[in-house]
Amino acid sequence: MDIIIPLLVDGLAAASLIFFIAVGLTLVFSVLRVLNVAHGSFYSIGAYVAVSIGGWAASAGLSPWLSFPILLISAALVAALLGPFIEATFIRYTYGKPEALQILVTFALFLIFEDLQKLVFGVQAHYQDAAMQVLGVSEIGGIIYLNYQLLLIALAVVVVVSLRLLMRHTRLGKLILAVVADPEVSVTLGINARQVYSIAFTIGVFLAALGGALATPTSGVAPGLGAEAIVLGFAVAAIGGLGQIEGAALAAVIVGLSRVIAIYYAPAFEPVMPYLVMLVVLLVRPYGLFGTAQARRI
Amino acid sequence: MRIALLLALAALFVAFPLAFPWLAFVFTLVISKGFAALGVAVLLRAGLISIGHALFYSLGAYTVAYLSRGAGVTDLILQLAGAVAVSSLVGLIIGLFMVRYRGIFFAMLNLAVSMVFFTLLSKLYALTGGTDGVRIGTPTLFGTTIERDTLESILLYGGLVLAFGVGYLVHRYLKSPMGEALPAVETNEIRLEYLGIAVPRVLLAAYVASAGLAGLGGAMYGLLVGHVSPELAYWTISGQLVLVAVLGGIGGVVGPFVGAFFLEIIRSFAVIYFDNIWNLIIGAGLLIVIFFLPRGLYGLIERATQRGPRR
Amino acid sequence: MTAPLLSVRDVHVSFGGVRAADGVDVEVRQGEVLAIIGPNGSGKTTFINLCTGYVKPHAGSIHLEGRDITRNTPRQITKLGIARAFQIPQLFTEHRVIDNLMLAVAARQGFWQVLAPLDQPAHRQRATALLEMVGLQDQAESDVATLPEGIRKLTDIALALALEPRLLLLDEPTAGVSSGEKFPLMDRLMNVLRSQGVTAVFVEHDMDLVRRYADRVIVWNQGKVVADGPPDEVMNDPAVLRDVVGVI
Numbered sequence: 001m002d003i004i005i006p007l008l009v010d011g012l013a014a015a016s017l018i019f020f021i022a023v024g025l026t027l028v029f030s031v032l033r034v035l036n037v038a039h040g041s042f043y044s045i046g047a048y049v050a051v052s053i054g055g056w057a058a059s060a061g062l063s064p065w066l067s068f069p070i071l072l073i074s075a076a077l078v079a080a081l082l083g084p085f086i087e088a089t090f091i092r093y094t095y096g097k098p099e100a101l102q103i104l105v106t107f108a109l110f111l112i113f114e115d116l117q118k119l120v121f122g123v124q125a126h127y128q129d130a131a132m133q134v135l136g137v138s139e140i141g142g143i144i145y146l147n148y149q150l151l152l153i154a155l156a157v158v159v160v161v162s163l164r165l166l167m168r169h170t171r172l173g174k175l176i177l178a179v180v181a182d183p184e185v186s187v188t189l190g191i192n193a194r195q196v197y198s199i200a201f202t203i204g205v206f207l208a209a210l211g212g213a214l215a216t217p218t219s220g221v222a223p224g225l226g227a228e229a230i231v232l233g234f235a236v237a238a239i240g241g242l243g244q245i246e247g248a249a250l251a252a253v254i255v256g257l258s259r260v261i262a263i264y265y266a267p268a269f270e271p272v273m274p275y276l277v278m279l280v281v282l283l284v285r286p287y288g289l290f291g292t293a294q295a296r297r298i
Numbered sequence: 299m300r301i302a303l304l305l306a307l308a309a310l311f312v313a314f315p316l317a318f319p320w321l322a323f324v325f326t327l328v329i330s331k332g333f334a335a336l337g338v339a340v341l342l343r344a345g346l347i348s349i350g351h352a353l354f355y356s357l358g359a360y361t362v363a364y365l366s367r368g369a370g371v372t373d374l375i376l377q378l379a380g381a382v383a384v385s386s387l388v389g390l391i392i393g394l395f396m397v398r399y400r401g402i403f404f405a406m407l408n409l410a411v412s413m414v415f416f417t418l419l420s421k422l423y424a425l426t427g428g429t430d431g432v433r434i435g436t437p438t439l440f441g442t443t444i445e446r447d448t449l450e451s452i453l454l455y456g457g458l459v460l461a462f463g464v465g466y467l468v469h470r471y472l473k474s475p476m477g478e479a480l481p482a483v484e485t486n487e488i489r490l491e492y493l494g495i496a497v498p499r500v501l502l503a504a505y506v507a508s509a510g511l512a513g514l515g516g517a518m519y520g521l522l523v524g525h526v527s528p529e530l531a532y533w534t535i536s537g538q539l540v541l542v543a544v545l546g547g548i549g550g551v552v553g554p555f556v557g558a559f560f561l562e563i564i565r566s567f568a569v570i571y572f573d574n575i576w577n578l579i580i581g582a583g584l585l586i587v588i589f590f591l592p593r594g595l596y597g598l599i600e601r602a603t604q605r606g607p608r609r
Numbered sequence: 610m611t612a613p614l615l616s617v618r619d620v621h622v623s624f625g626g627v628r629a630a631d632g633v634d635v636e637v638r639q640g641e642v643l644a645i646i647g648p649n650g651s652g653k654t655t656f657i658n659l660c661t662g663y664v665k666p667h668a669g670s671i672h673l674e675g676r677d678i679t680r681n682t683p684r685q686i687t688k689l690g691i692a693r694a695f696q697i698p699q700l701f702t703e704h705r706v707i708d709n710l711m712l713a714v715a716a717r718q719g720f721w722q723v724l725a726p727l728d729q730p731a732h733r734q735r736a737t738a739l740l741e742m743v744g745l746q747d748q749a750e751s752d753v754a755t756l757p758e759g760i761r762k763l764t765d766i767a768l769a770l771a772l773e774p775r776l777l778l779l780d781e782p783t784a785g786v787s788s789g790e791k792f793p794l795m796d797r798l799m800n801v802l803r804s805q806g807v808t809a810v811f812v813e814h815d816m817d818l819v820r821r822y823a824d825r826v827i828v829w830n831q832g833k834v835v836a837d838g839p840p841d842e843v844m845n846d847p848a849v850l851r852d853v854v855g856v857i
Contacts (some may be wrong), residue, residue, distance in 0.1 A: 035402050098484075100342060100345055100346070100405075103402075107581075109581065227532075227534055231409060234406055235413075272413075272414050272417040272418065278407075279410050279411065279414065470724045486701050488663075490712075492687055494716050495720055499721075
């Protein structure tokens with residue numbers, strides 16, 4: 001029994017990290033109707049940038065407490081530099097096109113980003129765990145927890161809540177919902193749909209990059225991270241129902257816990273759990289837990 | 299004109315490896331990837347994008363490995379036939395579920411199944427040799443042992459003949475009612491149902507064919523390289539197969555082979571001259587094809603070799 | 610009196626609170642041409658969707674020659690001999706007109722061939738004959754995607770005819786067809802129907818067409834059948850004129 005609670009914390013911390021990937025993916029899908037394979041690249045670029053800035057800060061002798069703003073700034077930097085640019089140059093031309101084509105365009109971007117990352121950051125693994133070290137551990141009931149993991153879980157909750165507040169209670173959220181509901185009507189109402197797409201995409205990039213940045217203190221970053229991240233993100237987004245933010249959160253928890261169960265009973269099968277859960281869910285509910293079918297009118 | 303173009307391409311295919319022996323390996327790889335990409339292209343005609351066909355590609359290679367080591371089947375022809383049979387059968391079983399899904403969900407379910415397979419390949423050490431993979435020995439042909447060099451020639455020239463034979467069959471299939479129904483699934487599935495055509499059956503046939511083709515390609519790959527590891531089932535390989543199909547053009551049978559040709563040639567030169575950026579080149583090439591050459595590179599070659607306008 | 614070809618009994622269906630069919634009884638008799646009229650949004654298309662299994666009723670039953678088809682799929686119902694043409698033409702837009710027809714002909718004559726070409730003489734001849742029936746012989750090689758609405762509409766009807774149905778359901782067959790072409794088209798269509806003994810139901814807005822071609826008219830309003838009879842009788846009924854014809 002006493003092993004279960006730490007495993008749960010582990011599972012929830014892992015769930016938080018994959019939630020960050022999935023939530024951006026699902027948000028972008030819900031607004032732009034594009035399934036973005038390159039989303040995994042934003043995750044790993046966020047990680048690389050965070051590690052690079054963090055490494056510079058450490059060598060400059062700055063306080064390790066600065067790691068936290070650095071993680072945040074890294075993600076914001078990636079989002080600001082790449083979000084509007086990639087949306088305007090490539091993603092925009094795939095709106096309303098067949099899904100196969102959208103997947104291909106974003107896959108091409110993914111490949112290009114893969115090599116660009118190798119060119120810029122090299123092929124070796126990078127680690128920067130100042131943020132984890134400085135937070136230390138706490139002991140609850142005789143069990144030791146990494147405070148950083150608890151922070152991750154708290155941050156995921158913060159993201160769910162703030163996205164909900166953003167969508168329901170701000171002007172931007174209402175604009176986004178209007179565009180999602182009916183792009184054509186919203187344009188006739190004077191909404192700048194292009195701008196809304198650009199902003200939504202950039203928020204998605206930010207969430208992915210933030211996820212990547214937050215993952216570095218515990219797991220570092222190496223080539224292949226983006227490829228791993230995107231398939232996990234797909235699985236979680238699909239389980240929750242594509243375009244469903246709360247669905248992604250629930251799915252991340254389910255996937256995180258399923259991994260804990262696997263670790264407990266059959267450790268070798270831990271990596272397979274997200275995909276098994278995805279298969280089972282999609283076979284029973286083809287549009288995911290929170291998703292709905294759209295019938296074609298004839 | 300078309301036939302002449304095909305023969306010219308085939309002649310190039312034979313001539314270059316004779317002049318530059320190191321190309322034989324690359325060209326055989328082209329045929330192997332071409333088969334798998336052709337399988338992916340069959341599904342793409344129905345608007346279905348599979349990011350999971352590396353499952354069947356690697357399954358073909360693992361089947362050959364198992365046949366030669368576990369089951370003692372050393373004959374090359376039997377190994378290839380076995381790989382096609384196993385991957386088609388697995389394609390049938392998985393296809394029964396897949397044909398209910400479209401668009402993104404089809405793509406993601408294929409991805410999920412292939413990722414499960416990938417993980418199992420890595421973890422079931424006793425069966426698959428784990429992440430190290432398995433060695434594939436040189437097969438026999440009609441009861442006689444053959445040298446490694448001979449095998450490579452057989453795979454290249456035999457593979458070329460096979461590509462023509464299989465390519466012809468797939469061509470016939472794509473022109474048949476079942477094949478012509480594939481683009482119709484994408485454009486108007488409801489009307490197909492209202493013509494009394496069972497769309498799931500149309501798609502299942504395509505799925506089995508595509509799995510068999512990918513398995514054939516994978517078996518050739520395994521025999522050529524002499525080794526197979528779980529990486530061959532990873533989703534990026536699946537993505538590459540889709541890329542190859544689209545790069546070459548999914549309109550006909552030749553396109554995927556042309557796409558495979560470009561991929562492998564670029565990769566070969568990249569290794570020598572610009573290591574680490576060949577994904578970038580391929581990705582940029584794919585973007586160019588998508589935005590400027592809707593019929594793929596083969597469409598471009600076709601257009602360049604004929605004068606009059608084509609429908 | 611012979612048994613009806615199609616009988617719809619006490620069918621109910623609603624979409625989000627809107628009652629498209631609210632206890633509807635309709636019988637389609639062998640060999641007749643039945644017109645369904647009613648205001649927009651009254652559920653006329655839903656009737657066709659119900660009869661072909663695209664929409665399932667919440668209650669009630671639908672029988673084709675005594676056989677219960679209430680829960681059957683569109684494909685199964687098509688196989689039983691009911692074909693439909695659509696209000697918005699449903700075509701294969703990446704194929705030519707002739708390919709569209711040949712797919713339909715192949716569907717009727719044996720579809721499960723994987724090595725014989727779709728474009729074989731038997732398919733092409735029949736497809737060409739069908740195009741002649743609707744007057745489209747000159748459009749055979751055109752790409753469907755580039756055609757004007759009227760021609761697409763005719764292609765759509767030809768696809769339904771290719772199935773040699775016993776019952777043909779037409780959803781506003783002349784919508785989108787130019788006014789000069791409406792009567793010639795309907796004349797040709799009626800010839801085909803009569804000569805082959807096909808029973809037909811058509812949903813229509815154009816009262817002139819209904820008067821001229823229908824044997825019987827059903828008036829559909831707010832999910833109910835409010836009148837049923839010969840065209841001259843029904844369409845001179847003051848209540849129908851006021852509630853339905855007047856607002857069409």
